[in-house]
Amino acid sequence: MNLNYEEFKEKIKDDIKDYMDEKYKNCGVFIRKVNKTNCEVDGLNFYNIPGLKNATPTIYVNNLYEEYERTGNYEEVVRGAAETMEREIESFNKEIKAELLDTSRLKDNVFFTLINAEQNKELLKTVPHREFEDLAIVYRWNLGNDSLGTYTNLVDNDLAKKECLTENDLYNAANKNTKELFPILVKNMNEVISEIIFGDSELSGEMEEE
DSSP, X not given: OOOOHHHHHHHHHHHGGGGSOGGGTTOEEEEEEEEETTEEEEXXXXXXXXXXOSXXXXXXXXXXXXXXXXXXXXXXXXXXXXXXXXXHHHHHHHHSOGGGGOGGGHHHHEEEEEEXXXXXXXXXXXXXXXXXXXXXXXXXXXXXXXXTEEEEEEOOHHHHHHTTOOHHHHHHHHHHHHHHHSOOOOOOHHHHHHHHHHTTOOOOHHHHHO
8 A cells, every 4th residue: 555645644644543442432623734933734533522612633734654665664654654643633622621612701811922933824823823024923722731741722813713812902902911921031052052061960079060
């Protein structure tokens, strides 16, 4: 079996639930275009997930296909994708508090990030944003944190409309929240370079000077 990308995409969408726990058999599966920073990819998502509201993990089909091309083993790839999806769903259920998935709290948890405006023209058509020199300010919704990092969702036009938030509303809220969620930390370059090379380990005076 030698699948091209389009064939692979449709097949894994149809097959992935067959490799997952029975409790996910009634979930829907869909693939959507995802405008990530500087590129567009295919994201595989579930809906009607037991216990999850307003959230769905995403697996990027492009990455799965690269793995398939590398190994030639479709079953191994789809099995790995199923395990990843189950693990991500369980992580959402364990780590993300239900109240944080309540979209009415979006304004309390929104922050902004900067992206390249020219390279993300298509993405910017779908999200509230404002220009900043050759960049664009876009808004993300902080869902919570665990040991692996921070869970966030990009705020698109549909979500902003649902919560009756203008771009100016989002900017004002994010201007306050970003500083609280991600406090500014100033370090000199010696400290930064030392941490990159040596991590958090204690350095001797001679090594520190060097």
